[in-house]
Amino acid sequence: MALLEFDDVSVTYRSRGADVPAVRNVSLSVDAGESLGIAGESGCGKTTLTSTVLRMQPKTARVTGEVRLDGQNVLGLSWGKVRALRWAQASVVFQGAMHALNPVQRIGDQLAEPILLHSPKTSKAKADTKVGELLEMVGLPARRAQAYPHQLSGGQKQRVMIAMALACGPRLIVADEPTTALDVMVQAQVLDVITALVKDLGVGLVFISHDLSVLSSTCDRIAVMYAGRVVEEGPAADVFDRPKHPYAGALAGAFPRIGDTRFRYAPAGLPGDPPFPGDLPSGCPFHPRCPRVEARCSATEPELLAIGDHKTACLVAQDEAVQA
Amino acid sequence: MTGDGTNAALEARGVAVSFRGRGGGGTAWAVDGVDLALGRGEIVALVGESGCGKTTLARTLLGLEKPTNGEVVVDGEPLEYGRKALKAYRRRVQLVLQDPTGALNPRHTVYEAVAEGLRVHGAVEAERQRVAEALSLAGLRPPERFFLRYPHELSGGQRQRVVIAGALVLEPDIIVADEPVSSLDASVRGEILALLLKLREQLGLSLLVVTHDLGLAWNIADRVAVMYLGRIVEEGPTEQVLANPQHPYTRALLSVVPEMERLEQVVLTGEPPDPTKVPAGCRFHPRCPVVASGEAARLGIEEACRTQPLPVLTVGTDHTSACHLATSGA
Numbered sequence: 001m002a003l004l005e006f007d008d009v010s011v012t013y014r015s016r017g018a019d020v021p022a023v024r025n026v027s028l029s030v031d032a033g034e035s036l037g038i039a040g041e042s043g044c045g046k047t048t049l050t051s052t053v054l055r056m057q058p059k060t061a062r063v064t065g066e067v068r069l070d071g072q073n074v075l076g077l078s079w080g081k082v083r084a085l086r087w088a089q090a091s092v093v094f095q096g097a098m099h100a101l102n103p104v105q106r107i108g109d110q111l112a113e114p115i116l117l118h119s120p121k122t123s124k125a126k127a128d129t130k131v132g133e134l135l136e137m138v139g140l141p142a143r144r145a146q147a148y149p150h151q152l153s154g155g156q157k158q159r160v161m162i163a164m165a166l167a168c169g170p171r172l173i174v175a176d177e178p179t180t181a182l183d184v185m186v187q188a189q190v191l192d193v194i195t196a197l198v199k200d201l202g203v204g205l206v207f208i209s210h211d212l213s214v215l216s217s218t219c220d221r222i223a224v225m226y227a228g229r230v231v232e233e234g235p236a237a238d239v240f241d242r243p244k245h246p247y248a249g250a251l252a253g254a255f256p257r258i259g260d261t262r263f264r265y266a267p268a269g270l271p272g273d274p275p276f277p278g279d280l281p282s283g284c285p286f287h288p289r290c291p292r293v294e295a296r297c298s299a300t301e302p303e304l305l306a307i308g309d310h311k312t313a314c315l316v317a318q319d320e321a322v323q324a
Numbered sequence: 325m326t327g328d329g330t331n332a333a334l335e336a337r338g339v340a341v342s343f344r345g346r347g348g349g350g351t352a353w354a355v356d357g358v359d360l361a362l363g364r365g366e367i368v369a370l371v372g373e374s375g376c377g378k379t380t381l382a383r384t385l386l387g388l389e390k391p392t393n394g395e396v397v398v399d400g401e402p403l404e405y406g407r408k409a410l411k412a413y414r415r416r417v418q419l420v421l422q423d424p425t426g427a428l429n430p431r432h433t434v435y436e437a438v439a440e441g442l443r444v445h446g447a448v449e450a451e452r453q454r455v456a457e458a459l460s461l462a463g464l465r466p467p468e469r470f471f472l473r474y475p476h477e478l479s480g481g482q483r484q485r486v487v488i489a490g491a492l493v494l495e496p497d498i499i500v501a502d503e504p505v506s507s508l509d510a511s512v513r514g515e516i517l518a519l520l521l522k523l524r525e526q527l528g529l530s531l532l533v534v535t536h537d538l539g540l541a542w543n544i545a546d547r548v549a550v551m552y553l554g555r556i557v558e559e560g561p562t563e564q565v566l567a568n569p570q571h572p573y574t575r576a577l578l579s580v581v582p583e584m585e586r587l588e589q590v591v592l593t594g595e596p597p598d599p600t601k602v603p604a605g606c607r608f609h610p611r612c613p614v615v616a617s618g619e620a621a622r623l624g625i626e627e628a629c630r631t632q633p634l635p636v637l638t639v640g641t642d643h644t645s646a647c648h649l650a651t652s653g654a
Contacts, residue, residue, distance in 0.1 A: 041509045042480065154374070183374045183536050188580035188591045210510045213582040240583075254510040257583055258542045259567045265521060267543040269514025273479045 001071050002029035003204040004053065004090075004172055009065035011048050011057060020278040022048040024228040025065070032171060035198050035205035037215030037236060039251055040225035041274050046208050049225070050174050053090055053206075055082050069172065087114045091165040093158075095177035100161070101149040107160055108145025111135070114167045134163040138193050155186030162193060172204045173197070179214065191218050212248075213255040216240035224248045227275055227285035234310035244312040244321070246292045284315070292316050332361040333498055333530040334385055334417070338394030338636065340554075341380050350600040354380040356554030357394070359639045362498065367524060367531045369541035369562070371577070372551035377599070381551070382500050382534045387413050415445050418491035422503035424483035428475040434459070435471040438490045445494060454493055461526070462489035463519055481512035488519065492527075499523075502534045517543050538581050542566055550574045553607045554599055555636065560643030570645035572614045605630045606648060614649060625649065 011023040023045040030036045038046045051057045052067050055074060066073045069089055074082065094100065102110055111134055112127040122130075132142030138159040149157055158178060165173050175194065179187040195218055198205050209215050215222050215236060222239040224232040224247065232245040243249040250270040256263035272289040275281055281288050287297040297315060304313040307321040341355040354377045362368050362385075372378045383389040385396055387403055387410050396403040403413060418441075421427045428437055438455045442448070459467035462485040475483055484504065491499055504520070505513040521544050523529050533545065541548050541562060548565040550558040550573065558571040569575045576590040592611045597603065609615050609629045620626040625648045634646040644650075 041511055184538070184577060184580050185373050185592055188589065189593075191582075192591060211582070212510065217582040251510050254514050255583055256539045256542050258538055258578065258581060261563075263542060264563070265544065267514040267517035267521070269516075269518055270511035271515065273481070 002068075003032045003034075003070060004206070005029045005066070005068040006049065006052075007066040007068065009049065009052060009063065009067060011045070011052065012062045012064075013058070014060045014062070015278065018278055021228055021280075022061070022277050026225075026228075026230050027065075028223055028230065028233070030172070030204045030206060032204050033198060033202040034221070035195075035207055035219040037207045037209065037219035037222040038225060039209060039212050039215055039222060039248075041210060043274055043277070044225045045228040045277070046225050047176055050092075050176065050206055050208060053172070053174060054086050054092060056092075084118075087168040087170065088118055089170055090172040090174065091168070091170045093161050093165045093173065093175040093178045095180055101157060103149050105148075106145065107135075107147050107149065107152070111145070111160070111164055111167060114164065118168050130167070134166055135160075137166060137197075138163045139189065153186075155182055155189060158182060158186075158190055159193060162190070162197075166197070166201075170203065172206070174206045174208070176208045177210070178207075180209070180211075187214070194218060210251075211255065212240055212251045224251060227280055228277055229285075229313065230304055230311075231286070231313040232311065233304070238310055244307060244310060244317040245286075245314045246290050246316075247286050248312075250291075284313075331363055332397070332639075333364045333366075333399065334362040334532070335397040335639070336360045336381065336385060336391075336394065337397055339381065339384055339391045339396065340393040341377075341384055341389055342392045352599040353554050353602060354599055355384065355391075356599070356602065357636045358551075358554075358556055359636055360549055360556060360559075361639045362530050362532050363546075364497075364530055365524060365528045366547065367520070367533065367545045368547045368549060369533045369535060369545035370549050370551060371535055371538060371541055373536060373577075375599075376551045377554040378534050378551045379502060382502060382532065385532065386417055386419055386500055411445070415494050416496050417498045417500065418494060418496040420484075420487055420491050420499060420501040420504050423507045424480065424487045425475065425507075427487050428483060430475050432474075433471065434464075434473050434475075434478075434486050437475075437486055438493050441490055441494050447494070455489075458489040458493035459486075461492050461523065462486070463515075464489065479512070480508050481515055484508060484512075484516055485519070488516075488523075492523070495527075496529070498530045498532070500532045500534070503536070504533065505540065506535070506537060514543075520544060538566060538578060539583075550577070553597060553602060555607065555646065557608065557637075557647070558643075558645040559637055564643040568643075570643070570650050571608075571647045572612050572649070573608050574645070576613060605632055606634055606646075608647075620648075623649070 006026050006028045009026045013020045013022055026049055040046050052063055063075055067075055108131045111131045115127050115130055116122055131145050135142050135144055140159055179190050197203055207219055219236045222236045223230045226247050232248040240252050243252050253268035275285055283298040283300050284302055287293045302313045302315045304311050305318055336358050339355055339358045343352045370378045384391050390405055435455055438458055439451055442451055456467040459470055464470045464485050505516050545562045548562050549556045552573050558565055558574045576592050579590045590613050603610050606629045614620050615629050620629050628648045637644045637646050
């Protein structure tokens with residue numbers, strides 16, 4: 001049984017009297033000790049999808065399908081059970097999370113908060129020891145517990161947020177663009193911390209980013225979302241180096257391979273904007289922007305089909321695989 | 325169009341900028357002796373970590389910061405800091421910032437945002453036409469369709485195009501762009517970079533791009549200057565600096581770019597050190613993997629790394645690196 005399973009999940013928002021499908025029929029799974037990257041542009045539904053794991057989606061959202069954490073459908077749980085789940089079973093590191101730290105409270109007290117909330121009987125000394133351990137786990141000295149947020153750099157604050165996500169020993173961590181605001185060297189440090197956690201503690205990781213190159217160096221598998229659906233899924237290196245779906249190809253091409261002369265003076269972009277989820281194009285929702293579009297693409301929305309251990313939702317790529 | 329000094333549109337000569345430290349904490353040398361030249365029609369990428377001084381150097385080149393030592397030279401003439409001279413200068417040199425959402429007033433229409441520069445500089449004639457031209461150069465076509473839009477109605481990429489149009493409307497010779505694509509989606513990033521390349525071609529613009537993104541430099545820059553703790557530590561044509569880096573710092577930066585997996589990762593510990601306490605000798609030596617691995621000792625240069633400061637890299641030589649490894653011939 002997988003640690004986390006999205007089983008045919010759809011999320012629909014109600015906006016100005018109309019239904020807006022933000023996520024459409026997504027099925028994905030993550031095992032313990034495995035990392036899944038979810039890629040896509042702003043508005044593709046990646047954050048909405050993962051917000052369902054801890055039931056953090058807005059009240060107006062209607063969720064169908066099942067989201068199973070350790071086999072238990074979290075969509076059917078009472079609020080009390082959901083609260084017990086948060087932090088202890090699964091926790092989230094948000095984008096720009098470092099700004100979420102309370103500026104007038106010491107780092108250590110903030111780290112101890114979830115521990116004391118979930119096990120109120122923990123003694124102060126025990127909580128302090130745990131806080132020190134957590135900080136060391138993310139590569140910060142235990143004495144930094146005494147620091148206030150303004151005394152830490154951006155990368156250090158982001159590591160504190162990762163330590164906080166680990167406070168109650170969750171089995172699953174959802175990291176939503178955890179390194180986007182960080183510098184390259186600091187990003188590398190934070191990514192190293194995250195990769196080590198998956199390997200050493202055997203936690204499951206869902207890593208959201210628009211940067212396919214970051215995902216390919218951190219995750220085992222990558223799913224690419226477009227207009228609320230998964231359009232490509234497979235082993236990370238495969239998706240990055242040999243993308244099948246033209247959209248996955250565009251995302252992979254956006255980050256040049258340094259040293260490869262094909263990318264000199266040739267930045268690769270993707271014209272146009274992603275569609276508004278309430279007004280999707282007919283057929284394949286990517287067809288108006290697609291460099292490989294054919295006449296049939298505006299008529300049929302392709303299914304996500306397996307080609308080897310890689311899945312893709314593109315009619316053209318599927319035909320090519322059949323011929324090959 | 326190399327930075328040979330004679331043909332430069334904009335130059336830093338021995339520029340140093342200091343700030344007084346907080347709470348009696350000594351003087352911080354954010355920029356600590358830099359020679360850099362931006363040739364006409366050239367694209368130079370200034371790269372380095374947060375806190376290395378690259379933004380302060382860019383601000384100094386824009387005339388927003390006055391150098392403590394050294395001078396900024398524009399078309400062969402030293403930059404003057406009188407109000408009138410600066411205003412005239414700022415018409416020719418425009419700034420594009422990282423976050424277009426923060427750079428645009430949410431209550432101004434696209435037209436007002438782009439026309440603002442013209443109004444500030446009293447260029448009132450043919451305003452409508454000039455705004456339309458700038459928008460269309462920035463790839464927002466037909467421009468009239470965007471005149472009355474507000475920033476919240478635009479996508480991130482479109483907003484950055486509006487910011488670029490606002491810079492172009494004054495017909496500058498030089499654009500300084502500070503992380504122009506780092507807040508944008510992956511798919512939009514290439515579009516904006518392609519736009520910058522096209523503007524150089526069409527208008528002969530010179531472009532200084534301040535970034536920590538080496539992929540961006542590989543995509544569009546003619547030359548790359550790598551900055552560490554207030555100094556340029558390696559400089560030269562992009563193909564040479566990025567494909568054949570000489571300085572251990574440049575090598576470390578390259579090795580942590582996620583798609584560079586064939587390189588062995590050199591993750592430097594800590595963050596750039598404190599500009600109020602620049603280490604003796606080579607300023608990079610406390611973090612340098614060559615020193616830490618004992619390689620420097622084996623080559624007999626460790627003593628030099630710890631005690632002997634390196635000279636400021638001079639403009640005009642082709643590919644240079646401020647490292648005892650390079651000067652020792654090892």
